[in-house]
Amino acid sequence: MEEKVKDIDTDEQQEYIINIGPQHPSTHGVMRLVVSLKGETVKNVEPHLGYIHRGIEKMCESLTYQQIIHLTDRMDYLAAHMNNEVVCLAVEKALEIEIPDRVKVIRTLMSELTRIQSHELFWASYGMDLGGQTCYFYGLRDREMVLDIFEETTGGRMIVSYNCPGGVMYDLHPNFQKRVKEFLKHFRKVLPEYDDILTNNVIFHERTVGIGPLSLNEAISYGITGPSGRASGFSCDVRKHEPYSAYDRVKFNEVLYAEGDAFHRYLARVEEMRESMNIIDQLIDNIPEGPYAVKMKPVIRLPEGEYYQRVETPRGELGVFIISDGNKTPYRVHFRTPNFANLSVLNHLVKGFKIADLISIFGSLDFVIPDIDR
Amino acid sequence: MKYEEFGDNESLELLRESGTNVLLATIDDVINWGRKNSLWPLTFATSCCGIEMMQTGAPKHDFARFGMEVYRASPRQADVIVVAGTIVKKMAPVLKRLYDEMSEPKYVVAMGACTITGGPFCLHSYSVVNGVDQIIPVDVYIPGCPPRPQALLYGMLQLQRLIETETIKSRKIRIASHNYE
Numbered sequence: 125m126e127e128k129v130k131d132i133d134t135d136e137q138q139e140y141i142i143n144i145g146p147q148h149p150s151t152h153g154v155m156r157l158v159v160s161l162k163g164e165t166v167k168n169v170e171p172h173l174g175y176i177h178r179g180i181e182k183m184c185e186s187l188t189y190q191q192i193i194h195l196t197d198r199m200d201y202l203a204a205h206m207n208n209e210v211v212c213l214a215v216e217k218a219l220e221i222e223i224p225d226r227v228k229v230i231r232t233l234m235s236e237l238t239r240i241q242s243h244e245l246f247w248a249s250y251g252m253d254l255g256g257q258t259c260y261f262y263g264l265r266d267r268e269m270v271l272d273i274f275e276e277t278t279g280g281r282m283i284v285s286y287n288c289p290g291g292v293m294y295d296l297h298p299n300f301q302k303r304v305k306e307f308l309k310h311f312r313k314v315l316p317e318y319d320d321i322l323t324n325n326v327i328f329h330e331r332t333v334g335i336g337p338l339s340l341n342e343a344i345s346y347g348i349t350g351p352s353g354r355a356s357g358f359s360c361d362v363r364k365h366e367p368y369s370a371y372d373r374v375k376f377n378e379v380l381y382a383e384g385d386a387f388h389r390y391l392a393r394v395e396e397m398r399e400s401m402n403i404i405d406q407l408i409d410n411i412p413e414g415p416y417a418v419k420m421k422p423v424i425r426l427p428e429g430e431y432y433q434r435v436e437t438p439r440g441e442l443g444v445f446i447i448s449d450g451n452k453t454p455y456r457v458h459f460r461t462p463n464f465a466n467l468s469v470l471n472h473l474v475k476g477f478k479i480a481d482l483i484s485i486f487g488s489l490d491f492v493i494p495d496i497d498r
Numbered sequence: 499m500k501y502e503e504f505g506d507n508e509s510l511e512l513l514r515e516s517g518t519n520v521l522l523a524t525i526d527d528v529i530n531w532g533r534k535n536s537l538w539p540l541t542f543a544t545s546c547c548g549i550e551m552m553q554t555g556a557p558k559h560d561f562a563r564f565g566m567e568v569y570r571a572s573p574r575q576a577d578v579i580v581v582a583g584t585i586v587k588k589m590a591p592v593l594k595r596l597y598d599e600m601s602e603p604k605y606v607v608a609m610g611a612c613t614i615t616g617g618p619f620c621l622h623s624y625s626v627v628n629g630v631d632q633i634i635p636v637d638v639y640i641p642g643c644p645p646r647p648q649a650l651l652y653g654m655l656q657l658q659r660l661i662e663t664e665t666i667k668s669r670k671i672r673i674a675s676h677n678y679e
Binding site: 148178 | 541542543544545546548549550552553555556557558569571583584586588589592596618619622623624625626643644646
């Protein structure tokens, strides 16, 4: 007994290890973080994965290309449309199909609406993580409007499964343009409120400014993409550098900051909502007429070879790598998911900060856990 | 929920009529009234259904109308666990433990296709549990992938209806059936 007491008194190096998760409200899903603490300071964070590993990549090997699409939107469910799109683009690239203009514009519009609703949810949950319940209500109120637009056209609120190889599943709903314009008008009005509540909030500044800084070199070497990377100045927007769909015909700014702390990762997402609205503005009145899909064979067989396609999701660069051996099912599918790459930097970011900052940093990277585990 | 909207009124009447007396029935009514109007769910979301659960708590659909607004982060304070999202084999022991940590009376709502049968992952996946009822006893199943907020509300109202029919006797049988190995 005496020895034990002595140990605690003298051993200053002793670490205190706690588990955050797998079931914890701030992890936004089922993620287990094993945190080593010294006092209140975080020494080391070890994420444990696999609590929502569903084996999607392996499942893809026994499913046809049309069926794979319906699994991909369960990966990153907040960016369901982009997840569908990346597989469709890869298949179209492999088959060398020319896609009608209307499809390209529809996909771009839907992608940007998806980006807005995803960032709204980020805003809502990040505010709530840091103690602002109001954010939750404001963010989800406006997100509901986007979900209504999705529901009208695609039939799904969040898991849309709207893309198919060669185009989209159905044509746009006649109300689509009207609804989108209504939403933009409403959202332009309420976005300054978002700034009032959170961006200009002193308490929020205390919790985020200077917390978890990431330099440009580190961002590149860890492969941090999306708004988290762009907050560190890493110009990694796939929409700019390798335009797909209709991104080559719209003008928008790539939101870049140099600071790279939690606050600027947050700010990059809020600014991206503005840019997304600009993109929608440019396209909503010029949706070209034409077919909404190319007629495809019921059984798609990709020619033998390897294909890679990437798109920009709200959380970063999503890539799909398909190896085909000429059958109707792929030989191997691999997803380069943005969340998995972004998670790798967590340990580096939180070292030396307090445990309360861990929540702030973890939230600012905007993780979707099923996308990490797949 | 209104009487005529409930699908299974016959068995409801049967439950009410069999084996209740005036005194106990009144006590049951009072307890059940309190219990059904303050169902506190556990914040337990593994994937997509969790977002729809959040959306149900948000302004448009407003969970709070039915006394369920208080999401508890600790299973010891929660009455009902809404299993929202896929349960994989690594998560299954954790879910079982969460359920065991909850105090009686406790209820389970299986939300979404994944929790009912494994959903889109039931056939080809090697790691998904095909239905949470293999691990814990489920009271209400809500189909959909993910279910709409209205569907979740409907399911929770069905759960309230279930609680309304409980008696002291049936509760004992229920609790005994919770030792689920």
